[in-house]
Amino acid sequence: xxxxxxxxxxxxxxxxxxQINCTYQTSGFYGLSWYQQHDGGAPTFLSYNALDGLEExxxxxxxxxxxxxxxYLLLQELQMKDSASYFCASLGDDKIIFGKGTxxxxxx
Amino acid sequence: xxxxxxxxxHLVMGMTxxxxxxxxxxxxxRAMYWYKQKAKKPPExxxxxxxxxxxxNESVPSRFSPECPNSSLLNLHLHALQPEDSALYLCxxxxxxxxxxxTFGSGTRLTVV
Numbered sequence: 257x258x259x260x261x262x263x264x265x266x267x268x269x270x271x272x273x274x275q276i277n278c279t280y281q282t283s284g285f286y287g288l289s290w291y292q293q294h295d296g297g298a299p300t301f302l303s304y305n306a307l308d309g310l311e312e313x314x315x316x317x318x319x320x321x322x323x324x325x326x327x328y329l330l331l332q333e334l335q336m337k338d339s340a341s342y343f344c345a346s347l348g349d350d351k352i353i354f355g356k357g358t359x360x361x362x363x364x
Numbered sequence: 365x366x367x368x369x370x371x372x373x374h375l376v377m378g379m380t381x382x383x384x385x386x387x388x389x390x391x392x393x394r395a396m397y398w399y400k401q402k403a404k405k406p407p408e409x410x411x412x413x414x415x416x417x418x419x420x421n422e423s424v425p426s427r428f429s430p431e432c433p434n435s436s437l438l439n440l441h442l443h444a445l446q447p448e449d450s451a452l453y454l455c456x457x458x459x460x461x462x463x464x465x466x467t468f469g470s471g472t473r474l475t476v477v
Contacts, residue, residue, distance in 0.1 A: 289465045291465070291468075297470070298452075298454055298468045298469060298470045298471045299407065299454070299466075299468050300468070301465030301466060301467065301468075302465075303465075304465050343406055343407075350395070350412055350414065350419055350420060351397075351409055351412055351420060352397075352409070352466060353409070354406035354407050354408075355406060356405070356406055357404075357405075357406050
């Protein structure tokens with residue numbers, strides 16, 4: 257079967273750094289991507305890792321270790337607008353499978 | 365144009381109605397997808413079209429019928445739905461099968477009464 261595990265909720269303080277972890281067990285794995293979804297909105301693509309290592313896009317970074325079937329999303333300089341759900345998703349065999357999502361709460 | 369456009373944004377339909385959801389993209393993406401998302405849950409894959417041909421049907425009930433008239437357009441025809449089918453229906457596209465992320469439309473929020 258295919259599954260992705262990520263924490264259901266994470267709380268952090270405005271201006272801080274937070275890391276959201278994701279472990280996966282999928283077949284035909286091509287890479288790991290991350291999506292942000294605000295309440296009532298659609299998922300928005302944040303990043304994609306096909307190879308091991310760190311990808312940086314502004315305040316967001318994503319990491320992948322294929323040997324550990326593990327990745328994470330790192331959010332720096334947190335802002336209140338970053339309060340949302342974050343999904344890791346594995347790409348493979350013509351489709352994306354989403355993790356259950358991590359709800360990020362940001363405290364002022 | 366870097367968007368996936370879905371219409372309508374909201375739809376309320378009775379269980380005996382027939383309606384259609386529409387999705388359009390002009391980015392030249394050859395893979396298009398329908399996802400269903402219930403509140404506080406991840407998107408669940410329903411259908412995948414690759415080069416205008418249905419490549420994946422995730423055992424979706426026949427009351428949902430997809431159609432891809434051309435490379436830019438994807439429809440989802442709805443008939444005899446149940447209240448539990450109420451959800452956010454998301455369309456997405458991707459430029460290649462194994463690269464990059466999806467571009468999602470803003471979704472159609474469907475309520476079946």
